[in-house]
Amino acid sequence: MAGSQRTTVAGRLSRAADRFALPLAGAGTLAVLLAVFYYPVGTVFVEALGPENPVWGVLTSEFYMGAAHGVFAHPLRVPGDVAAWLADVRVAAGWTGLLPEVRVVHPGFRKGLFGFTAYQAALSTVASVALGLPGAYVLARFEFPGRRTLQSLTILPFVLPSIMVVVGFVATFGQFGTVNDVLASLGLGRVQFLYTLEVVVLAHAFYNAPLVTRMVTTAWENVDASAVETARSLGASPLRAFRDVVAPQLLPALAASALLTFVFTFMSFPIVLALGGLQLATVEVWLFARINQLDYATAAGLATLETLISLALTYVYLRYEGSQSAEGTANPLDRHRLFDAAGLREWLVRSGIAVYGLLVAVVFVAPLASMVLASVGGLEDPTLRWWQFLAERQAGGRTQPATAVRYSIQFGIAALVVALPMGVVVGAFSARGGHGRKVVDAVLMAPIAVSGIVVGFGLLRSLVFGVDVGSYRVSLVGPIVVVFAHAVAGYPFVVRNVAPMLSAVDSRLVESARALGASRGRALWDIELPLVWPGVLAGAAFAFAISIGEFDSTVILADGNVYTMPVALKRFLVDRAAGPSTGPAAAMGTVLLAVTAASFVVIDRVGGRYRP
Amino acid sequence: MKRRDYLRTVGVGVAGVAAAGCLQVENTGDGDATTSATGTESGTATRSGTTTKTTSADAGPLRVATYDSFFGDDGTAGQWLKDAWEADHDTTVEFTAPSNGVNEFVERKREGAAIDADLFVGINTGELVRVDDALADTALFDELAGEVAGSDTIKDDLRIDPEDRALPYDTGYISLVYDSTTVDEPQTFEALTSDEYEGALLAQNAQSSDPGRAFLLWTIHEYGPENYLDYWERLVGNDVRVLDDWQPSYDAFLNGERPMVVSYSTDQVYYNGEDQLPRHQVGFLNDQGYANPEAVARFADADNPDLAAEFVEFMLTDEAQRNVAVNNVQFPATTTAELPEEYGQYAYEPPEPVTFTYDELAGNVDAWTEAWARQVATN
Numbered sequence: 001m002a003g004s005q006r007t008t009v010a011g012r013l014s015r016a017a018d019r020f021a022l023p024l025a026g027a028g029t030l031a032v033l034l035a036v037f038y039y040p041v042g043t044v045f046v047e048a049l050g051p052e053n054p055v056w057g058v059l060t061s062e063f064y065m066g067a068a069h070g071v072f073a074h075p076l077r078v079p080g081d082v083a084a085w086l087a088d089v090r091v092a093a094g095w096t097g098l099l100p101e102v103r104v105v106h107p108g109f110r111k112g113l114f115g116f117t118a119y120q121a122a123l124s125t126v127a128s129v130a131l132g133l134p135g136a137y138v139l140a141r142f143e144f145p146g147r148r149t150l151q152s153l154t155i156l157p158f159v160l161p162s163i164m165v166v167v168g169f170v171a172t173f174g175q176f177g178t179v180n181d182v183l184a185s186l187g188l189g190r191v192q193f194l195y196t197l198e199v200v201v202l203a204h205a206f207y208n209a210p211l212v213t214r215m216v217t218t219a220w221e222n223v224d225a226s227a228v229e230t231a232r233s234l235g236a237s238p239l240r241a242f243r244d245v246v247a248p249q250l251l252p253a254l255a256a257s258a259l260l261t262f263v264f265t266f267m268s269f270p271i272v273l274a275l276g277g278l279q280l281a282t283v284e285v286w287l288f289a290r291i292n293q294l295d296y297a298t299a300a301g302l303a304t305l306e307t308l309i310s311l312a313l314t315y316v317y318l319r320y321e322g323s324q325s326a327e328g329t330a331n332p333l334d335r336h337r338l339f340d341a342a343g344l345r346e347w348l349v350r351s352g353i354a355v356y357g358l359l360v361a362v363v364f365v366a367p368l369a370s371m372v373l374a375s376v377g378g379l380e381d382p383t384l385r386w387w388q389f390l391a392e393r394q395a396g397g398r399t400q401p402a403t404a405v406r407y408s409i410q411f412g413i414a415a416l417v418v419a420l421p422m423g424v425v426v427g428a429f430s431a432r433g434g435h436g437r438k439v440v441d442a443v444l445m446a447p448i449a450v451s452g453i454v455v456g457f458g459l460l461r462s463l464v465f466g467v468d469v470g471s472y473r474v475s476l477v478g479p480i481v482v483v484f485a486h487a488v489a490g491y492p493f494v495v496r497n498v499a500p501m502l503s504a505v506d507s508r509l510v511e512s513a514r515a516l517g518a519s520r521g522r523a524l525w526d527i528e529l530p531l532v533w534p535g536v537l538a539g540a541a542f543a544f545a546i547s548i549g550e551f552d553s554t555v556i557l558a559d560g561n562v563y564t565m566p567v568a569l570k571r572f573l574v575d576r577a578a579g580p581s582t583g584p585a586a587a588m589g590t591v592l593l594a595v596t597a598a599s600f601v602v603i604d605r606v607g608g609r610y611r612p
Numbered sequence: 613m614k615r616r617d618y619l620r621t622v623g624v625g626v627a628g629v630a631a632a633g634c635l636q637v638e639n640t641g642d643g644d645a646t647t648s649a650t651g652t653e654s655g656t657a658t659r660s661g662t663t664t665k666t667t668s669a670d671a672g673p674l675r676v677a678t679y680d681s682f683f684g685d686d687g688t689a690g691q692w693l694k695d696a697w698e699a700d701h702d703t704t705v706e707f708t709a710p711s712n713g714v715n716e717f718v719e720r721k722r723e724g725a726a727i728d729a730d731l732f733v734g735i736n737t738g739e740l741v742r743v744d745d746a747l748a749d750t751a752l753f754d755e756l757a758g759e760v761a762g763s764d765t766i767k768d769d770l771r772i773d774p775e776d777r778a779l780p781y782d783t784g785y786i787s788l789v790y791d792s793t794t795v796d797e798p799q800t801f802e803a804l805t806s807d808e809y810e811g812a813l814l815a816q817n818a819q820s821s822d823p824g825r826a827f828l829l830w831t832i833h834e835y836g837p838e839n840y841l842d843y844w845e846r847l848v849g850n851d852v853r854v855l856d857d858w859q860p861s862y863d864a865f866l867n868g869e870r871p872m873v874v875s876y877s878t879d880q881v882y883y884n885g886e887d888q889l890p891r892h893q894v895g896f897l898n899d900q901g902y903a904n905p906e907a908v909a910r911f912a913d914a915d916n917p918d919l920a921a922e923f924v925e926f927m928l929t930d931e932a933q934r935n936v937a938v939n940n941v942q943f944p945a946t947t948t949a950e951l952p953e954e955y956g957q958y959a960y961e962p963p964e965p966v967t968f969t970y971d972e973l974a975g976n977v978d979a980w981t982e983a984w985a986r987q988v989a990t991n
Contacts, residue, residue: 063986113989166860176868194869195853273856278817279848281989285856289819289985293978294718294746398684460716465725473725555711573859574681576688576941579882580862 015519022425022521029422029491033444035476036484040458041450045307047300054301064286064302066112085109114305117266117282120197124204124265125258131205131363132212133254134356139213140220142353144338151217152604154210155541157364159549159596160371161566163573164589166274167374167582168367169203170194178366200276204268206363208261211542212254215497218538219253220246222501225333252321252500259317260448260496263310267451288453303454310449315442318430321500322438368593374586386583390591393572398560401588404568405595408548411479411564412599415486415547416540422487423494423539428524430495431502432510448492456552459485464556477557485553490546494539501532537607541600548596565592670916672703674923677717678733682940683707689782689939690733696935697926703919714739717911718746730914731923733781735907737772738825741973753777753909759921762928765946770905772970778907780945781927782937785901785962786826787877788813792893794871801834801897804847811851814861814873818981821857822904827874828984829977830902833966837980841987854988877901878941880958894960901962905945 048055058064060073070078090105111119139151157165172178173193180190193199223246231241269284278285283306290299341350377383394400430441447455466475505528513523529536551566563571569592572584676683676690683690684707694705710716714735720727732753735743743752757763757776770780790797795812798804804813816824831847832840848854855861858875865873872895883892908927910920926932933949936942943961944951951959968977 110990163859167863170860170864170867170869174864174867174869194864270856273817273854274860278854278856278985278988279990281985285817285819285989286985289982292712292715292820293982294715294742295978393685456711460712461719461723465720465723468724475725552711560708571680571684575685576681576939577685580866582859582863 018519018522020521022428022519022524025421025425025521026429029425032418032422032484033447033488036459036463036481037447037450037455037488040462041446041455042458043462044296044300044454044458045304047296048304050297050300052297054297055304057298058301058305062110062112064113064283066110066115068112068115113281113283113286114309116280117284118309120200120204120272120280120282121262121266121268123197123201124208124268125262127201127205128208128261128265129212129254129258131359132209132257133216134353135209135213135360136216136220136250138338138353138356139217141333141335142338143335148604149601151214152541152600153597154213154217155545155600156368156593156597157206157210158542158545159592160368160589161549161551161569161592162270162274164371164569164585165203165206165271165367167586168371169199169206169275171370171374172362172366173199173202178370179362194275195277195279197276197280200272200280202363203271203275204261204265206367207271208257208264210364211260212257214538214541215253215257216250218497218534219250219500221332222504222532222534223249223333225331228333249504253497255317255320256496256500259313260493262313263448266310267306269453284451284453287451291453291457299454303451306451307446307449307454311442311446314445314449315438318438318441318445322503371586372590372593374582375590377583383583386578386581386587389572389578389584390587399563399568399571401568401591404563404565404588405591407479407562408564408592408595409599411483411486411554412544412547414483415490416543416603418483418487419491419494419543420536420540422491423543424498424524424529424536426491427495427498427502428528430499431505432507445492445495447488452552455485455489456556459553460556477559479558479562482554482557482562485557486547486550487543489550489553490543493542493546494536497535497539497542498532501535502528505531533607537604540607541603544599544603545596548592548599565595670703670919672916672919673706674703674731674916674919675706675708675729676731676733676923677708677710677714677729679713680709682709682734687939689936692935692939693927693932696932697923703916705923714743717752718743721747721750721752727911727913729911730916730920731908731910733906733908735778735909736822736904737968737970737973738829738977740773740778740907740909741970741975741977744974745978751777751912754912754917756910756921756924759918760925760928762925762946765928765948767945767947769965769967770903770945772905772907773909774970778909779924779928780905780907781924781933782940782942782945783903783905784942785877785903785960785965786823786830786874787901787960787962788895788897789865789873789875789879790893790895791865791868791871791891793890797893797895798872798897799895801831801843804852804897805843805850807850809850809872812870812872813847813850813852814865814870815852815854816858816861816874817854817856817985819985823858823874823876824854825981826902826904828981829968829973830897830900830966832980833902833968834898834900837976840980841983844984844987848988876941877962878943878959880960881941881955884958896960896962899963900966901964903965903967905967906940906942 056072060069062069062073065072070081085107088107092103092105094101094103135154139147139154160168170177174180175190175192175194177193179193184190227245228241231245232238236244266282267284268282269288272280272282273285283302287299287302287306290296290302336346338350338353341347373379375386377386390401394402426441426444429437430444463476463481466473468474509527510523513527514520518526548564549566550564551570554562554564554567565588569585569588572578572588573582575584578584678690682688683694685691690707694707697703697705708729714732717727717729717732719725755776756779760779763776763779766780770783772778772780788798795809798809803809815827818825818828828840831843834840835843853861853870855864861873862875864870865875877894877896879892879894880889883889908924910917910924914920927936928946930946930949933944933946934951937944937949937951938955941959943959
């Protein structure tokens, strides 16, 4: 009697858990977002509503908006100005002997800070896609030894602190860098790469091409092989089958990664100035300078516009994503063996891959390798003193490398554990939510659309300083808050990896489960998650990567005794005992690289084995 | 007025949160909003001479806010100060490094949050101007010189604060560092705009970098507020590169990317090997160097104002001056301190140190910097 009662209670409990799990997770997600994101960031954005009307001030400034400022400053003159500009455009048509040649000469116009920022972000996005897409092709369609490990390692560049990327790029692309040394030895002469827009774009591609590779690979692996086979059996050529069956399933992932790349590079800051110089300044440079100068109104004005642009793009993307529907599967395409080719076409494809491999070696491997090399003093002057330096700090310094590793991993795992349910819940909402969900969805993507500087500053002003509640001042700080801040920064990646796959899952499957009495949460767990597990896994890797690379909120929310690997690296960089050398930082960077590489492999292996 | 009793609650309703996160609740009382700048705590200094070693009424620990590289390990100025102080006193010294420097305390003051520190170490003239601009109605720091014996030994041309709150404890001089195997010493500002030095110089963003701002101010000192932008137009026309911070520019210089970098006149302290010296020559333009004194100031809300004054007094003693300068790779701020011979051999002082005073910078420095940055970033 008692026993049966207990089962009834347990059964009721589990049914209740079933029914309320999803709403609870949703409410928890919102609570976390409100506490460590919307409220803190809101305290900064509210400055934009001040009496000075900083947003309008930015819009009407030629420096910020370039030629576009006229639209706001004196709209009536715009048609006349445009007409005058067009009147000065000269088009010359000629014949080169082989091809017709059309030259357009137009008077210059100022792009302004926003225009230039968008311009370099667009270039960076194109470069990242161009560099990342072939990687997805190779990883998704070919089999070779070490493929899975390589796939796990693709997002490594993502976690590297920008100063280390700069050091690596100077060593690789500088006047006396590896590439120029090779060019010189080939008798080709040295090329000035540094301090150009091109090298900034390349550095952005270094960071973001892996994102394209990883997200598209995941989508490619989820393509239903039987659909392709059906198309082929119906007489479609391989190209036609790719165009009609495969490409539509890759496009959402490609578009999502391109969007994320644009948004990231739009808010890029240290790397632009360190490799390009102030001549190539972006909006974020001014945002930082204004906050540093305590001019919060202008900073908030800039941040508002920056975020609006990012969110508007996100919204446009989400409309597009919603219009795409494709069938996902757990029946992936067979891979070709990379080192086994027959016929001219296959040989051509493989030589193309070899060229691509060379490019990857120069752009990705060389900067990373030169950092590792810098940690042992380079080839000419090899030394172990920077590693001894790390060992000394370990033995009793304020900043101990092993402690940094421990905190980094703890924060990374905890952030992943928090970000995954957040991302899946919001992803489910994004894929199957009701009316108006695209707007809400875009707003929920805000953590990637708000500048890190603004987030950090908002956290300081709200959570760290605290708010008055009656005669008490309540502040929220410490490692747990760091975890939530990291999770909030990382969860949009889970959403954008999971949502497109979730919307590809046949909704009839979910509906039948619901008709049979399963709660929405149960249907998500039992039916949908197993089908989109690769997306969840990719999202998990990104959430972990974001946490590992995060700097600002870690420093702001934790006290000086709690530090992660990037924080330790930064401290070693300015450590006077090592002089002006980047050696200790390079050694710490090498540790960071090794630890995160191992972590990514473990995440993929463990996650790959476990499928709900 | 700053009664602080933290009720560290055991979690925010979730047991797991208690272990690591903390919700701090601080009773701010009623009068907090009217916190005045008169240093009311010192009025309670009645328990004097309770220990044999210290004469201070304050129990400590002395809390010092500074920048990240000032303290932590052996070989830092902060660690030397802490060790030397604690060997002689019953009170301990605790350092903290807020991520956004003195701005954090400006924000705290504005928002009515606790200051939680006694001293700020490492403020410069421009920052002091900024603090005063931002806090017109209240004072973040209070007058200090009168309570510090030895403050009269500070070099006259380094005194940055007309109100005697911020006292310089060391100074650096901004100069060029050049590779003499590639270029000759430029000698003058004008030379930098000549063909010989086209594409040769690395500078830093004055909005975010200390040496970058000092170099900009140096050019304003030379050409005046009316003409410095013209000079910079020529400089940028000669392909000077303005990077974001000292570290990347110096790293590029070390890699041979360019033969000249805006840096510090103490460069050879690190590079004095026979083969290194030619690549690390210090160049004083027009025989000048721009002095960038670092100062210490006491918070008006300090819990231990007397102890703080005593610590600053200690910072200005000859021994501390020598050790802080050497560990910080800077120069002493007082007339009486002397540098170790070997150090002095490689740390150069400019024949004519120049710098802007507080009054000259007040109301100007932000506009100067912004106008300059807008001109360089012509997109």
